[in-house]
Amino acid sequence: MKIGFVGLGNMGAPMAANLAKAGHAVTGFDVAGTTAPGVAQADSAVQAVQDADAVITMLPNGDILRRVAGDVIPAMAAGAVLIDCSTVDVESARAVAAQAEAAGLLSVDAPVSGGIGGAAGGTLTFMAGGSAAAFAKAEPLFDIMGQKAVHCGDAGAGQAAKICNNMILGVTMIATCEAFALADKLGLDRQKMFDVVSTSSGYSWSMNAYCPAPSVGPQSPADNDYQPGFAAELMLKDLGLSQQAAAAVDADTTMGAMAAELYRRFVEDEDGRGQDFSAMLPRLMARGHGQS
Numbered sequence: 001m002k003i004g005f006v007g008l009g010n011m012g013a014p015m016a017a018n019l020a021k022a023g024h025a026v027t028g029f030d031v032a033g034t035t036a037p038g039v040a041q042a043d044s045a046v047q048a049v050q051d052a053d054a055v056i057t058m059l060p061n062g063d064i065l066r067r068v069a070g071d072v073i074p075a076m077a078a079g080a081v082l083i084d085c086s087t088v089d090v091e092s093a094r095a096v097a098a099q100a101e102a103a104g105l106l107s108v109d110a111p112v113s114g115g116i117g118g119a120a121g122g123t124l125t126f127m128a129g130g131s132a133a134a135f136a137k138a139e140p141l142f143d144i145m146g147q148k149a150v151h152c153g154d155a156g157a158g159q160a161a162k163i164c165n166n167m168i169l170g171v172t173m174i175a176t177c178e179a180f181a182l183a184d185k186l187g188l189d190r191q192k193m194f195d196v197v198s199t200s201s202g203y204s205w206s207m208n209a210y211c212p213a214p215s216v217g218p219q220s221p222a223d224n225d226y227q228p229g230f231a232a233e234l235m236l237k238d239l240g241l242s243q244q245a246a247a248a249v250d251a252d253t254t255m256g257a258m259a260a261e262l263y264r265r266f267v268e269d270e271d272g273r274g275q276d277f278s279a280m281l282p283r284l285m286a287r288g289h290g291q292s
């Protein structure tokens with residue numbers, strides 16, 4: 001396939017490189033001038049998408065996606081598919097899908113989980129929203145960049161799945177960290193705490209696969225001085241998106257709102273920016289600002 005790729009950042013560059021390595025003709029563009037191995041460089045987003053069978057965007061947020069989509073959609077060939085892999089608000093995803101459809105294009109919102117390691121290793125999970133035809137056209141590319149792609153429903157369904165998943169993740173990580181901090185004060189050994197909870201009803205991905213306590217459970221960012229991993233500011237972004245979506249449809253997400261506020265404080269008022277999101281544990285242990 002001929003592929004245009006817009007947004008060659010931490011995630012986009014390795015994803016584009018994997019498509020090129022698999023034999024596709026990939027042309028990329030990033031305002032920062034970044035490139036990726038095997039990817040031809042274009043001078044603009046419009047140039048990158050010309051004659052492409054598929055266009056992939058991997059951008060920071062919904063406003064930028066809307067701007068880029070406004071530029072590239074009129075330049076895309078009829079019948080081509082626009083695949084947005086960024087994490088953005090559901091409304092922006094739906095607006096871009098409507099614009100693409102009006103222009104005679106296929107489109108999929110397909111945010112990912114798996115982080116930078118998954119992007120480099122081609123092991124991302126894609127959560128996709130769009131028509132069956134659009135998903136079918138994008139699926140071979142998901143197979144190269146990832147290990148699993150779930151077609152979640154119509155336009156916006158991929159973003160909805162992503163922000164619901166990450167709301168659970170943010171809330172369970174905070175609960176897991178609070179429980180470790182409480183266990184410490186109760187004199188409970190952390191390894192014993194892990195042994196019990198990871199095999200009892202308090203288990204979760206945060207505890208079992210990404211334990212926030214150093215030297216306990218599997219290797220995780222906690223064992224590497226809380227270097228991300230998944231940075232606290234990215235968790236804050238996703239919790240903001242889930243709260244924005246909840247407000248738009250009047251859903252009661254009390255715990256999600258509290259998690260968003262706690263990560264906001266951690267990132268904006270304290271020293272959380274640049275730390276893994278599991279660094280909520282040392283934050284809570286430092287009693288004083290842990291009272292929240």
Ligand code: NAD
Pocket residue numbers: 006007008009010011012029030031032034045058059060061064067068085086087088112113114115116229230234237
């Ligand atoms: P990033 O900031 O490294 O990359 C975004 C890139 O977009 C940058 O290189 C930037 O220069 C480029 N860009 C901005 N405006 C542009 C424009 N108008 N035209 C062309 N390029 C433009 O971010 P990232 O970590 O690669 O994340 C990308 C998306 O993936 C985000 O929506 C993020 O929430 C999501 N995501 C990230 C991770 C992660 O672990 N990093 C995991 C899952 C999802």
